[in-house]
Amino acid sequence: MRLRDVRRSVGDLERDVFAKKLGLSANSLARYERGEREPSASVLKAYNSVFGASISWLITGEGEMFADAMKLPASSNLRTIDQTVFSQVGLLVIKVYKDESVKLPADVLLDEQASAYNALIKRAENPSDTEELLSLIPWLEARLRRSLKATAVAPETGQQQA
DSSP: OHHHHHHHHTTOOOHHHHHHHHTOOHHHHHHHHTTSSOOOHHHHHHHHHHHOBOHHHHHHOOSOSBSOGGGSOTTOOOOOOOHHHHHHHHHHHHHHHHHTTOOOOHHHHHHHHHHHHHHHHHHOSSTTOHHHHHHTHHHHHHHHHHHHHHTSBOTTTOSBOO
16 A cells, blocks of 8 residues: 555556556556555665655655655656645544544644544545545544544543553
């Protein structure tokens, strides 16, 4: 999945175009992206040398996706945050936390907003489609509420649930 995330982040190039840049066949790339095959060290190195993707992030998912953003192709159309959707997500996060009587410091609230926005983007079939993203707001609200309830204090124990 992280291999697909890199392709999305560099402009969601067509699979065959992206594969060619990496020196792979489109079929091989498809198998890697679907998790049917483990990429070799040389494939991970290609992601790093061509697009600046962090090998550590590709393997573990931890840290930054791009170790060297300067290696990104000048033609890559990195997605910018859709301000309308980001604003709607922020208002939703504030509403849900207020409804659940949870007060968060501003920096944590921004982290929650960013996390919720990223979840919305991952859920969308077309993350560039503002209408689709806005139509997923009810899904996001339900997800946020479930998450808050799962971490709420259990009344019988007085302890937070994991």
